[in-house]
Amino acid sequence: MTYDLWYWPSIQGRGEFVRLPLEAAGITYRDRAREDGAQALIADMQAREHRGPFAPPYLVSDGITVAHVANILLFLGERKGLAPSGDADRLWLHQVQLTIADFVAEVHQVHHPVGTGQYYEDQKTEAARFAAEFRNDRMPKFLSYLETAAQANTGGWLVGDRWSYGDTSLFQLIEGLRYMFPKRMQAIEGDYPALLAIHGRVRELPGIRDYLASDRRIPFKQDGIFRQYPELDAQ
Amino acid sequence: MTYDLWYWPSIQGRGEFVRLPLEAAGITYRDRAREDGAQALIADMQAREHRGPFAPPYLVSDGITVAHVANILLFLGERKGLAPSGDADRLWLHQVQLTIADFVAEVHQVHHPVGTGQYYEDQKTEAARFAAEFRNDRMPKFLSYLETAAQANTGGWLVGDRWSYGDTSLFQLIEGLRYMFPKRMQAIEGDYPALLAIHGRVRELPGIRDYLASDRRIPFKQDGIFRQYPELDAQ
Incomplete structure (x- = not known):
């Protein structure tokens, strides 16, 4: 196939x-x-x-x-087999992934609050306003939810005792947030030890280690979803 | 159960x-x-x-x-059994539903562009700006996509020859858009005949007819997702 x-x-x-x-x-x-x-x-x-x-x-x-x-x-x-096959686990993992998708959509809304088809430079004031609420309310709300989800499982991963696509998504989420909000993440990421543990475990998976060291991994940049605008970051 | x-x-x-x-x-x-x-x-x-x-x-x-x-x-x-069970149809229908979910999230963004936790009254200027792009670009883009999806099937529904959850979602989407954007929908909905046909068929399903006539169907109102702010509507 x-x-x-x-x-x-x-x-x-x-x-x-x-x-x-x-x-x-x-x-x-x-x-x-x-x-x-x-x-x-x-x-x-x-x-x-x-x-x-x-x-x-x-x-x-x-x-x-x-x-x-x-x-x-x-x-x-x-x-x-990148997810458990039982209904309860399968649907739960999908639910977490859909929540991550909503979180990522709001990340995009941070730099494009009033026009998805317009430039960031034309909505900087509005972006600053959305970003403040995002940093103070939405980031902790989403991350706390995901932390609770991670803590609910004792196997070291989001579900069961091996990695699933939910774990690689959490890895990417943490990577992206650290790139986009370095100050804010430094201030709060310690509140989410289970997420950081999963992030660390995913980074050490042999396939991920190879990938991150290869030129297949494109660097973060300003036309992706996670964008590093210093004016939108704060502790 | x-x-x-x-x-x-x-x-x-x-x-x-x-x-x-x-x-x-x-x-x-x-x-x-x-x-x-x-x-x-x-x-x-x-x-x-x-x-x-x-x-x-x-x-x-x-x-x-x-x-x-x-x-x-x-x-x-x-x-x-509210969806086909074959992989191709099952995943396709889920994909359409996820696209509807994204569309609905943007509907919410129309009245809450810069703060999900703040009142509409505190972001009316920004809402008007987002609404203009939404009416002119996003609505036709999403509706055209869904129209093409509906036209791809000859059975009168989104997939196959009986209704699925995708059809009830399209019904609700059309209902909501007509409530929130009566002028805009009147101007453009004729461009989407397959969607309107599905909307009409769902409305005539016996279970839906009973439901719409019952007090279980809550009316649209200003604290839902679809909100009728006349200042955000235009042809």
């Missing part, structure tokens, strides 16, 4: 939440737009008249096209 | 996307906070230390607690 991932080739973005479990599990995949360019991605999307994606990332495998990060991870979880 | 739905008792909100397929399928369920009040909902959430929901709605059934609209619908789809 082949796995073709389609996502913007120059950023981590939402695609990174798919790349990470593929890399951790050692699943062979092609990152198509990194091979063929962004124009190939646009052309591929346009060619999918029916049942196409609303937006990248999407994964094509065995005649099935799956879009939406959480849906792709659900699919990989079932097909490749 | 019993189904306990927990959601804010005074609004349609996100809970309505769960109530509708339960009603359409004639599944017996208890709308717990409508029976016992909002305080009971808050107490129930607080009592769920582990694996609790980040926010309502959540559904409790047979010892499993499922939160997040799309996740609840995935669960009901599998358990109660």
Whole structure:
């Protein structure tokens, strides 16, 4: 079975939440737009008249096209054992992933509060206002929820005694928040020891260690989701 | 098997996307906070230390607690046959539901662009700015995508030849947009005939007809997700 991932080739973005479990599990995949360019991605999307994606990332495998990060991870979880198979655990993990997706959507809203199609530079005042609430209220609310979720399991991971796609997503979330809000994270991340422990364990997975050291890992940058605007950060 | 739905008792909100397929399928369920009040909902959430929901709605059934609209619908789809069971159709329908969830999140952003915890009255200028882009760009983009999805199936529904949770969600989406943006919807909804056809078919399902005529259907109001602020609407 082949796995073709389609996502913007120059950023981590939402695609990174798919790349990470593929890399951790050692699943062979092609990152198509990194091979063929962004124009190939646009052309591929346009060619999918029916049942196409609303937006990248999407994964094509065995005649099935799956879009939406959480849906792709659900699919990989079932097909490749990257998630527990029992209903209670499977749905719980998906729920955590959907909560992470909501958190990431608010991260995007921090720098684009009043216009998803407009530049950050044209909404800096509004972004500063949203960012203050985000740092003070939303970050602790989401992180506390995820910390409780992590503490609910004694196996060292989010669910059970081996890593799942939820753990690689938590890793990426912590990485992104540290990049975007270095001051704020330094002030509060100690409140979330179970999340930091999972972050550390994911970083040491052989597949992730190799990936992070490779040029397949694109650096964080200002046109991704996590953006380092110092004026939006504070303790 | 019993189904306990927990959601804010005074609004349609996100809970309505769960109530509708339960009603359409004639599944017996208890709308717990409508029976016992909002305080009971808050107490129930607080009592769920582990694996609790980040926010309502959540559904409790047979010892499993499922939160997040799309996740609840995935669960009901599998358990109660409210979705096709083949992988390609099942994942496609979930993908459409997740896209609707993103659309609804942007609907909320229309009236709360710079502070989810602040009043609309304190962000009216920013809301007007976001609303303009939403009406002109985002609404047609999402609706066109969903129209293409609906047209891809010849069975009269989103997938296959019987209704699924995706169809009840499209119904609620059209209802909500007509309430919130009456001028804009009047101007553009004719561009989406397949969506309107599904909306009409869902409205005539016996379970939905009964529900809409009952006092279980809460009217749209200004503290839900779809809010009728005339200053945010325009052709």
